[in-house]
Amino acid sequence: MKMKKRKEKFDLLQFIKLLPMYIFLSIISFICVFPFFWMFFGSTMTSNQVSSGTITLGSNLADNFSVLLEQTEYLRAFGNSAIAAIVTTILALFISSLAAYGFEIFKTNIKDRLFTVLLLTMMVPFAALMIPLYKVVIFFSLNNSLVSVILPAVATVFLIFFFKQSFCSFPREIIQSARVDGASEFRIFLSIVFPSMKPTYAAAAILTFMASWNNFLWPLITLSSNANHTLPLKISTLSSSYTPNFGVILLSIVIATLPSIIVFFSLQKHFVAGLTGAVK
Amino acid sequence: MQNLLKGLSRKKRNMVLGWIFIIPALTLILLFVIIPLFYSLFLVTQSCRGIVCETNFSGNIQRLIGDPQFLQALKNTFIFFLIQVPIMLTLALIFAVILNNPKLKFRGVFRTAIFLPAVTSLVAYSVLFKMMLAPEGIVNMFLEQIGIGAVGWLTHPTWQRITIIIALLWRWTGYNMIFYLSGLQSIDKEIFEAAEIDGASKLQIFFGITIPQLKPIILFTTVMSTIGTLQLFDEPFNIIAGSGTTISTMTLSQYIYNISFVYIPNFGYAAVISYVIMFIAALLTIIQFRIARET
Numbered sequence: 001m002k003m004k005k006r007k008e009k010f011d012l013l014q015f016i017k018l019l020p021m022y023i024f025l026s027i028i029s030f031i032c033v034f035p036f037f038w039m040f041f042g043s044t045m046t047s048n049q050v051s052s053g054t055i056t057l058g059s060n061l062a063d064n065f066s067v068l069l070e071q072t073e074y075l076r077a078f079g080n081s082a083i084a085a086i087v088t089t090i091l092a093l094f095i096s097s098l099a100a101y102g103f104e105i106f107k108t109n110i111k112d113r114l115f116t117v118l119l120l121t122m123m124v125p126f127a128a129l130m131i132p133l134y135k136v137v138i139f140f141s142l143n144n145s146l147v148s149v150i151l152p153a154v155a156t157v158f159l160i161f162f163f164k165q166s167f168c169s170f171p172r173e174i175i176q177s178a179r180v181d182g183a184s185e186f187r188i189f190l191s192i193v194f195p196s197m198k199p200t201y202a203a204a205a206i207l208t209f210m211a212s213w214n215n216f217l218w219p220l221i222t223l224s225s226n227a228n229h230t231l232p233l234k235i236s237t238l239s240s241s242y243t244p245n246f247g248v249i250l251l252s253i254v255i256a257t258l259p260s261i262i263v264f265f266s267l268q269k270h271f272v273a274g275l276t277g278a279v280k
Numbered sequence: 281m282q283n284l285l286k287g288l289s290r291k292k293r294n295m296v297l298g299w300i301f302i303i304p305a306l307t308l309i310l311l312f313v314i315i316p317l318f319y320s321l322f323l324v325t326q327s328c329r330g331i332v333c334e335t336n337f338s339g340n341i342q343r344l345i346g347d348p349q350f351l352q353a354l355k356n357t358f359i360f361f362l363i364q365v366p367i368m369l370t371l372a373l374i375f376a377v378i379l380n381n382p383k384l385k386f387r388g389v390f391r392t393a394i395f396l397p398a399v400t401s402l403v404a405y406s407v408l409f410k411m412m413l414a415p416e417g418i419v420n421m422f423l424e425q426i427g428i429g430a431v432g433w434l435t436h437p438t439w440q441r442i443t444i445i446i447a448l449l450w451r452w453t454g455y456n457m458i459f460y461l462s463g464l465q466s467i468d469k470e471i472f473e474a475a476e477i478d479g480a481s482k483l484q485i486f487f488g489i490t491i492p493q494l495k496p497i498i499l500f501t502t503v504m505s506t507i508g509t510l511q512l513f514d515e516p517f518n519i520i521a522g523s524g525t526t527i528s529t530m531t532l533s534q535y536i537y538n539i540s541f542v543y544i545p546n547f548g549y550a551a552v553i554s555y556v557i558m559f560i561a562a563l564l565t566i567i568q569f570r571i572a573r574e575t
Binding site: 014015018021022024025028029031032033035036038039050051053055095096098099101102103105106107108110111114118121123124125126127128129130131132133134135136151152154155157160185189213214216217220221231232235236239240246249250253256257260261264268272 | 294295297298299300301302304305306307308309311312313314315316317319320323375378379381383384385386389390392393394395396397399400401402403404405407408409410411412416417418421450454458507510511513514517518521532533536537540541547550551554555557558561562565
């Protein structure tokens with residue numbers, strides 16, 4: 001009993017000692033979180049209420065929603081973004097991990113050298129690649145289609161590197177014994193290696209999905225017609241219109257951000273691993 | 281397939297099988313990375329008006345040297361890089377060190393709050409900032425109420441730059457903090473304890489142990505932020521757009537975009553600017569590696 005009391009007193013002292021830190025962190029946290037609150041409240045208000053500076057729970061959410069659906073082709077943009085992100089993620093995970101498996105499990109000198117060359121291309125900034133890439137896309141008449149957004153993101157050196165790192169530590173004995181049992185190489189990959197690498201795949205999936213879902217510059221270049229616009233393009237267009245409806249714009253941002261927030265809070269560990277990549 | 285390969289030696293088998301796994305990805309990388317890279321070597325020699333191009337490499341270089349818009353974009357990009365990256369990484373390091381204190385309560389809550397901006401898409405948060413910092417937006421209303429008065433966040437050339445820097449800080453500080461936090465957690469705690477027993481002050485521990493131990497991660501975040509800042513596009517495009525003058529925040533990426541899709545398209549000259557970005561990125565990366573090796 002006596003011990004417990006002493007411990008509480010100690011905690012209080014510690015708390016007071018750290019009080020400046022708590023105040024500092026609270027202010028920083030407030031700055032970080034305030035735009036989210038403003039966005040959520042704003043999406044329920046009329047345009048006038050938003051620009052008058054009030055922050056309350058409005059009653060205009062349903063109206064904003066119907067304006068967004070009926071007047072802005074928002075649903076179509078949402079669909080385009082979802083298709084692009086889902087197809088990209090599935091293909092990227094499959095094709096990039098397959099290549100990583102080839103590079104790591106069937107190591108040869110030539111493959112190692114080729115991989116080093118590929119790693120070098122990772123240093124090329126996208127801004128330096130986008131114009132010749134656009135020319136290639138035009139050459140294949142892929143411009144203004146979702147294919148042009150999906151295909152270049154499917155096989156990325158970064159993802160191959162990410163998977164190669166984790167295949168590196170996969171126990172070879174298991175693969176060897178599966179071979180002895182007569183399983184084909186592809187079968188070994190699909191039914192033995194793939195299931196035991198789920199955390200890696202989850203992190204890579206989040207990383208790829210987010211990159212595709214949020215991509216702006218490349219779709220801006222290749223998708224010229226309104227019907228093919230993805231969500232970031234739609235939000236950008238809405239916000240630069242001559243008579244912006246603030247409530248509607250904020251709702252469009254909320255909807256576009258919600259998937260990321262949900263994934264973040266439900267899979268925090270994988271999410272951080274996905275964002276920060278293979279650095280450990 | 282398996283039967284076909286059975287006769288081969290282990291080494292040959294590995295060679296053939298591996299390529300089957302690699303070829304789909306390799307084809308795509310060839311098409312969308314390698315070929316564009318080589319194609320850009322040809323593009324830089326071209327000067328175009330729309331689809332009509334002529335070979336004029338020296339003309340491109342001459343235009344580059346005397347191009348006031350290019351110099352302005354270069355200057356803007358460097359201002360963002362030189363001011364924003366050091367402030368962001370210092371703040372991220374400070375937050376990480378504070379949040380690494382095991383005596384601190386609610387660490388998870390603070391960490392989540394500070395990291396949360398990294399969840400937003402670049403366009404979403406840019407538009408959000410554009411609305412909050414509008415001439416009669418919520419931030420100016422607040423500033424007027426406390427007596428400071430409205431600020432031309434989106435309209436005044438200097439404030440436009442400050443706006444971009446503030447936005448970048450908001451979006452990326454927490455993201456970088458996560459790298460430092462995971463780095464701090466992997467440092468052996470006994471090193472800190474030994475230093476404390478030896479009577480080292482907090483500052484001495486920070487500069488003598490924390491920073492040297494985190495050096496690889498600091499280098500990594502610096503290189504990543506450098507390459508990211510050199511390619512800055514979404515923020516100036518979406519925050520400053522439609523507010524009159526945009527020249528004081530036009531970045532190199534934005535200039536490439538303008539040359540290719542806003543003005544009369546000149547893909548040749550755009551490819552020249554692309555090479556400038558690639559060159560600066562490589563140069564800065566090498567410099568940063570050198571500094572890290574020497575200190």
